[in-house]
Amino acid sequence: MSAEGSRPGIAPDAALSSTATRRPVVRVGSWLSLPYRRRSVVVGGILAVGVLLLALLTLTLGTLGIPLTELPAAIASPKPGRTEFVLNVLRGPRLVTAIGTGAALGVAGALFQTVTRNPLGSPDVIGLGAGASAGAACFGLLLPGILPVPAGALVGALVAMGLVWLGTGRGFSSPGRMILVGIAVSAMAVAFVQYVMTRVNQQEATTLAAYISGTLADRDWGDATEIWVAVIVLVPFALLLGRRLDLVEMGDDVADSLGGRSSLTRTLVVLVAIGLGTAAVAATGPISFVALTAPQVARRLAKAPGAGILLSALFGAVILMAADLLVQQSPFGAQLPVGLLTAMVGGVYLGYLLLREWKKGTI
């Protein structure tokens, strides 16, 4: 190879032609311009229709279901009676809680996976769920009466996150350390739960076991309001951070030199993700694997880079609604914790994910 003084700037293989398709953009004057992806819009539309369908099925199926023809009237002007009971007590709050919790978990997972650049990143991995279980065990059984169980779970989750923050020595700015410390915190929390199990009688232990696998049974409008307030406040914040998060995906050096402030961005993103994760835990107990799977599937459907926050929210809602619909219509009865189902399906998915990573040689 001779080193000639001047040579063409384009390699021969660069001459491959391709159709130059530009990204479509919504423009209003010069002050508003938002690019979007057609494929993402289509996928989002399909998922939204899925949410609607699952909601209808949830309300109408089964012996207690409200017939489809009576549904509009029942929602518009509820009259006391069986229909009103199903809508307002039995299935309505449960449905609304499921949508909000699924969305919150989906977004929390999307944020975590992007910030850690790891498909296995999720609030569960750094001990949020385990901490919540420990909190529920502590205030529900060991020291009953001080706090209601969901509040106890919230405290447990926050204590676990506090320990992770302290344990890394760098707050939430180092993903690798966060996962390592999170595993340790999880292990301690699980040990604590098992300790509590040995101290209480069998019936109490069964109640606790149901709660800590995450359940949508017996939710009320209070639970639904709580999770939706969190979603409405935190998801727009996540969307605002999304563009900076896209930069962090390319490495801290690139993000910083583009003005993306990687360290600050990462800390804020983790805080938002923890906020959504703890809100979900407080509403339903720790439901596992939704946060892990939703963003992964959403990414594959969208075939686009970036965190895919809105699609993860929609897909998280779809997963949780579908799982809860199965639980409600299953022969085991509507009291079966939905978390058991998501864990079972999610476990299979996790195995697939690990296998794929292993084949790619990344683990």
Place this chain on the structure above:
Amino acid sequence: MSAAPSAPAIGAAPSSLTATGLRLAYDDRVIVDGLDFAVPAGELTVIIGPNACGKSTLLKALARTLEPSAGQVSLDGKPLSSYRSKDIAKRLGMLPQSPIAPEAITVRDLVGRGRFPHQGVFRQWSVSDEAACDRAMESTGVAELADRQVAELSGGQRQRAWIAMALAQETELLLLDEPTTFLDIAHQYEVLELAARLHREGRTLVVVLHDLNQAARYATHLVVMKEGAIVAQGAPGEIVTAQLVDEVFGLPCQIIDDPQSHTPMVVPLAAVAR
């Protein structure tokens, strides 16, 4: 706001990026201590030196991706820390050694991300963003690859796509950290020629390189580092001597004239002659 010129640095005021009393360390390990350096405006500066001499570390500090533990880097006489992060990013671009291409990203999307400092929450993709990306892809010869995924590209194409991303940022100053690493020889020269052209078009470049002969050929200003200090700097023809190369790299050599570019060329002495 949209006054960003199409060819940024031509006729623009010379940028002055200077470092004074710089101490750079990773945790407790001090790499550079008490270093002063001014990036000469309008030059293609190449920083060279043996492994672990602190050349990449210095570049990171100039690009503010590494916080100095003492001393400061200033732009136009004001410390970098006094600027808004996005404002610096409109004037100073940097391509690190191993940036990470997000999964499933196309060349066009990657280059588009270089526009971040020019965008806002509502103005996420203006007409000038589009134009800047087109120019950057045209200039680096990746326009034909716009819709290909970055992961599918060859090493040389990928590096040009990343340079296009940094160009889309439209800065008068561009820092490149070992842009030829991992490339085969033809693609190395392709990237170097691109850097030389960007310099001719009026940008100020600072490039960290590994290869002495490439550095001597392409630099208009050469900076030689050893053990965290600058040993020599100036025009390659004036400072590259057999004595300097032996002193800095521990390589006995002879300097001859590069028959193509008439720049100094380092020829290591044969083992028998040592």
